[in-house]
Amino acid sequence: MSDPILSRRAILQGGGALVVSFSLLPRAAAAAPPLPPALPTRGLPKSVAGDEVDGFLAIGADGRVTVFSGKVDLGTGVKTALKQMAAEELDLPMGAVSIVQGDTGLTPDQGPTYGSLSIQNGGAQIRQAAATARAALLGLAADRLGVPAAGLALKDGAIGGIPFADLLKDKRFALKVDADAPLKDPSRYALVGKSVARIDIPGKVTGRFTYIHDLKVPGMVHGRVVRPPTIGARLEAVDDAAALAMPGVVKVVREGNFLAIVAQTEWGAIKAAEALRPRWSAWAGLPEQDKLWQHVRATRVAKDDVTSAVGDVAAALPQAAKMLVATYDFAIHTHGSIGPSCAVAEFKDGRLTCWSASQMTHALRRQLAAMTGLPTEDVRCIYLEGSGCYGRNGHEDAAADATLLARAVGRPVRVQWSRADEHGWDPKGPPTLIDLKGGLDAAGAIVAWTSEFFIPEGGAGNVPLVAAELAGLPHETALAPGNIVHNSALPYALPNVRTVCHRLAETPLRPSWIRTPGRMQNTFANEAFLDELAAAAGVDPADYRMRLLNDPRGAEVLTRALALAKWESRPSPRAETGGDVLRGRGVSYVRYELYRTYVAGVAEVEVDRATGAIRVPRFVVVQDCGQVINPDGVRNQLEGNVIQTVSRVLKEEVTFDRGAVTSLDWASYPILAFPEVPEVVMELIDRPTEKPWGAGEPAAAIVPSAISNAVFDATGVRLRSVPFTKAKMLEGLRGV
């Protein structure tokens, strides 16, 4: 059974906020009343302060502890892991803890759920809040019992036989989270570090889990958006006579270039949308796809970010005995969620409630307030799990669509995007172009390294909402591709290095972050070019890296990956190149963002000489993300991350014409299918006494380069352009 969903009667009783009553909705949550549209007013409102214990924790009259998490489970299992962390500090069994996530009315703003930060940052905050609560409860029990706190222990939700709830009565903790509250000694952990089974899986495999797509709100009708055929087209006119004549149609909604239809049933809305006859202006503002890289190179640079500057590259490079120059590129990718985005919105008494699978409900709340002109306090955003999103996909945009439609028809509206809406209109991972130069001395050591990254400007802010853009309502204008400068600098000690990111003023398609944004593209270039230098030096690529690594934890993941892969030391490419299928292995290493998780891996590839097809039968990966909360959960993420990235590297590329995205389904944007999936061999290095670092993203960073390096080992051909299509491989093979 999944966690309780707050029912309409989730009232804060009495004079305090501690007693939160929950009811388990029957599985047909569909038929049950939805979450409360507004916060209760009796008593004090639930604190959502990120620096207060009451923001994160409540102890109910029945003794159940509820964790309020601003970080949400995007299908990664983090809900289970966060429960483990809270339960651990309070010496509770898993079953005594509930968790509410991503509800702006109830949970603190812990920032968006991205960047592999849910455990590292979000979990750390919850853990510290629980530790503060633990100390407070011990103090209260000591006072009550007249004994020193040091002699007391928490056991099954009680201290000295007094239940937590009795210790607190109806009071709140009314405490700031104490950064110095002592944390439980890892040697006494009962839950953290254990592969506790995920709480959501039984419901998911039996059809009893409520995804956002399953939510039904009383009186709800169905909206369908009709996007322009080209990104910049203007809506000139709509002939809606045929659509309005269809059964069950509620309204055609038009605001500027935002066009949608609302009907009683979902299928009715789909059919009616097809019957609309809009007239759009012509627009052809995108570059030609086959000139994409010239376009990127010609785009105006808004600013330069120098991400590392060591020694004097300008002086050292010309002195080098040997100099290599290369250009790498990485195609535009889409998130490719299996379930297209969906949201439900309802206006009641002038206030908006919006349910979505947004990874950033607090930020979405501010965006929806800006779009509608409502005060932020009158907007509540509530998270329900969606299909995995791997970054900022279309969830927030569907929420904005539903909001405009709910406002237009005065009823709750559910918006379900089509496959083409998702593939065509979710924001994209921007194209990345990288120029590198490396200089070697006569002995093959690197004396200078310089790289230039051509990437859009902007960080991980709010991605503008499509509906707001189309309707001409207030929205952000800055680009938000994620913190994509990360890992442009190297995790190695070199004498002369300069890495600079040219931040481009624009990029062809609305950008956002997709799993491992920037870190993946940048590490691709860095680790593949390093391999080029190793080959030029005639040195085994793993030995070459080891010589440059002055970080013991980094050296350990690399050593263990090599052992696990049974790496045989020799320079690449391999000598014998006979046969129809060429086999090779490639290594790669990263320290994520240069300050946290370490990953090393070895790709094994097979290249079909006749067709150019590349297969990755096996991928070996070792990760050190510090303290591991749930080993099976991390393995699940690690394995999925590698498989997903193999798909991105071998197959994926968003296609577009001068007006819009043309890869609108799974035939035109294929992803890796079962027969092509590699065996992933993993090893986790658990360090229980260290801080936990991000686990879900880092491994992706090494996958593209490991494959490029393995292909080079197999064939002597260096692939510098993702995806590694058959055509590119064949072209390379012909050139050898």
Add this chain to the structure above:
Amino acid sequence: MGQPVSLDVNGRAVSVRSDDPEVPLLYVLRNDLDLHGPRFGCGLGQCGACTVHVDGVAVRSCTTPLSSLRPDQKIVTLEGLGSADRPHPVQAAFIAEQAAQCGYCINGMIMQSAALLARSPNPDDAAIKRELAGNLCRCGTHSRILRAVKRAAASL
């Protein structure tokens, strides 16, 4: 609201109505019968998220019009296979292997492999992969799914 149509869903006789007899079965199951096991992924028959059994055969409910179904055909959804308390062996194996991330594709994976095991109780890896080749998973849960199907086969 159209003529009533009789269906046999999860062993129960039900009657549904639609303005459009071409409405895909997926919408009838999800919206009229509140069966949320089958999921909307593409509506194009490309991903498998919507898979159900019709007379024991795995079919894509997103491209199966209501008008194509007869009252005597047995439609089974993920809910009809089993529940958390009484899971079908394939569902139990998916729980044991923790074979899900977001879980959005898992309906299709389970329905497709349950149909496979019903007609071929001991498939090898290649046969399982072939069977699931049209079921997409974006989270990369494939290896766990494969292990779960093998575990289920061993338990049957």
